[in-house]
Amino acid sequence: MYREAAPPAALTDAVRCLWWSRTDGPARIVPDGCADLMVAGDRVFVAGPDTGPWDTDLPSGTLVHGIRFRPGHAPRALGVAAAELTDQRVELADLWGRQGRATADRLRAQPAALADVVGARLAREHDxxxxxxxxxxxxxxxxxxxxxxxxxxxxxxxxxxxxxxxxxxxxxxxxxxxxxxxxxxxxxxxxxxxxxxxxxxxxxxxxxxxxxxxxxxxxxxxxxxxxxxxxx
Missing domain, CATH: 1.10.10.60 (Homeodomain-like)
Structure with a gap:
């Protein structure tokens, strides 16, 4: 099961979609130019932009929520260059430190807050x-x-x-x-x-x-x- 929804109007410039799924075993993810912030069971992490296939390791039945950034816009919310995340899965606590741990706790309890978290951090400047x-x-x-x-x-x-x-x-x-x-x-x-x-x-x-x-x-x-x- 995989579903997408349009982001709130204030985020459409930087965010391609909100999405959610329930895993049914290993899956292969292929490059799309995007980075995602994801909540998957107890994990809250960033999936960086891929240059090749990535095989998931989430247990079957895991409910996953995500917010997908448009290509080039992830740094505006994540605060790091996308090049530092290429082909990586990085826990939010490792990326943002204490604030990341607090945000991860919030998102584990309320995955639907992904859009609010991104909206609060999104830098307005763009290139x-x-x-x-x-x-x-x-x-x-x-x-x-x-x-x-x-x-x-x-x-x-x-x-x-x-x-x-x-x-x-x-x-x-x-x-x-x-x-x-x-x-x-x-x-x-x-x-x-x-x-x-x-x-x-x-x-x-x-x-x-x-x-x-x-x-x-x-x-x-x-x-x-x-x-x-x-x-x-």
């Missing part, structure tokens, strides 16, 4: 240049250089800011964004050759290579079992 760059990559810019064109900062500076905010560089994000487009299109596309073209891959072989590296399995198997998307 409009990074927002433009991420939007270009999400829309299918064929190369990082094309997405960077015309932006008001040196390329090296933009790449550094991007990595700090998102958790990895724009070249990796291109691959993650392409996989997300494939996931979105998969329900309406009848074959892998067409899916590769729709999502922006050079060909089906390109889709297969990226899918194996990002999900740990073949496209046919991956798209056949898309039902469980809990991050843990």
């Amino acid at each position: 409009p240049v990074l927002r433009t760059l991420i939007a270009r990559l999400d829309a299918g810019a064929p190369r990082v250089s094309a997405a960077l064109a015309g932006l008001p900062a040196p390329e090296r500076t933009l790449r550094r800011r991007f990595t700090r905010a998102v958790g990895y560089g724009p070249a990796t994000y291109v691959r993650v964004a392409r996989l997300r487009r494939a996931v979105t299109a998969a329900a309406h596309v009848p074959d892998l050759t067409t899916l590769a073209a729709v999502a922006g891959y050079a060909d089906q072989a390109h889709l297969t290579r990226d899918c194996r590296e990002l999900t740990g399995t073949t496209p046919r198997r991956f798209f056949a079992r898309l039902g469980n998307r809990t991050r843990a």
